[in-house]
Amino acid sequence: MADVELKKVSKSFQNLKVVHDIDLDIAEGEFVVLVGPSGCGKSTTLRMVAGLDRPSGGEIHIGGKLVNNVQARDRDIAMVFQSYALYPQMTVAQNMAFGLRIRKVPDGEVTQRIARVADILDLSELLQRKPHQLSGGQRQRVAMGRAMVRQPKVFLFDEPLSNLDAKLRVKMRAEIKKLHQMVATTTVYVTHDQVEAMTLADRVVVMNKGRIEQIGPPNDLYHEPASRFVAGFIGSPGMNFFKCRLEARGDRLAVVLGDGTALAVPAARTARYAGHVGRELEFGLRPEHITEQRERPDVVDIKAPVEVVEPMGMETLLHVLIAGAEATARIDPASTPKPGEVATLSLGMAHMHLLDPDSGRVI
């Protein structure tokens, strides 16, 4: 096991810079997820850690050792590929043994390690099969098994679940988490799926356009996003945003929406926002904080026309218009507004966010 450290790492392909001076410290045994939309540089970053791409600038340290000039095969890391990259001509057992054979690990130990990992991953019955005789989920497990038998310093996962169907993905997600709890090897995991990132990570690294937007534990990112990008990317359905103006009303502040609706800002936030009075800002509120009428502190009730009703069972999603802007609300399935009606909704202002529309940063 080892820690991984990225110092001002950048990567350019010809004249196109895809990763911009990334700094990232990953502690020994930590599970870090790089998440972001496609083309954000997350996979390139992972490939640089793996040694498959060379950084154009900066330093990568694994276990305290500078590895910029160390080849992939000498880094002692194990990568699991999105396409699994299993060798079609080899059986499951041969695939899993491949790395060990090249390292000339004694036969007895190879068999022993494969047996143990196969047992953990429920592959024991499949060892003599060829990859084309396996289902997607089984192939994925073999790919993980091939990485696990090597007992590497660091595990690297490149979107390992994206080729699986939704149900299997949820199952394998839990399996990966369970495995990491059993053998806490340092893990860097790349995905475009924010749910995967939230559920798996000790810390999530949100990337956008080759830069790190925010690093933090899943709940911190959810509740205290640093930027509009993170606020919109983490959470499903995404956060609602409204154009607004911050005004002073007596000794309190109010968010004034486009149609003049004034929403009282909780007193606790007065000091934080005081410097922005009079500015055109963006007001953000997650769907679960727009609910049917509820008595809570710092709640503001508004009337909103309902456009679409989506019952989900445990909750109902409402697509409504607030101050002319489309918004999503999560309401109790027991309350049943109909499309075309005007519903009275409660806004939980204690969870509000104000964003600077120019910089995209959360105030």
Added chain:
Amino acid sequence: MGPNRTYLLIAPAMLVIGIFMVLPLFLAVAYSFMTANPYGGVTAPETFDAYLQFLYQRDFDDSLVFSPSYALIILRSIYLAIATTLICLVLGLPVAWYIVCQTPERRRVLLFAVTLPFWINTLIRTYCWILILRDEGLANGALRHAGIISNPLPLLYNDGSILLGLVYTFLPFMVLPIYSTLERIDPRLIEAAHDLYASRAAVFRRIVWPLARPGALAGATLVFAPALGSFLAPDLLGGGKKLLIGSLIQMQFTSSRNWPFGAALSTVVTVVVLTVFVIRSRKAQEERR
């Protein structure tokens, strides 16, 4: 369209195959069991004489005498065809791999270069080798000019020059199928191997070669079959001194006027090639399992 009428759709194809493949093959086999007409063509009666001729010669008193000369020609032809195939494989695999590793634009240019010889008549291309290899040719001239030799090397009219001609003619048939197999390999397979501690040599031996094998087998058959029956390179570059099956067959239908023997030789070539095909496809099936 009814099930009966669908036959009409494949009828043209069946007709073409029937006229240009099955019928000539049938004729060749049939002729091989006839008696030679001294003025060309064949006559009755039916006989096995043509096949006996492989190993025996009919003496003046009509008794059969063992004579290995034709058998040796067949064996040498097979030996040269196998050698050609192996050399093409050794040269073709790295070439195909090199092309696969290039950018798409460069690949197109290189593939075009590989197929370029097809645009020039084989006869002319083979004659060019005579110009290069003969005593006053380019190769000897260059060596003499460089002061390496004083007397011309005997580059032409031996097994080596025949082999050179065969390899030159059939190399593209090896490169192209291997290329098309290698092109389909997921580059992640190579990366994963590097990740799994493999050196470049190990990647080639354990990953690239096993995956390239179906293409190499296809290429091997594409090279072996025509190399076995080829007569241009042996005739021109071998100087006709050492006969190969191809030239021998050609002779039977022209100067020797022994059509049944020529047909029998052709049948043997066909059987050898078909045997190789069958063994190959059996093996391929086993590997797929």
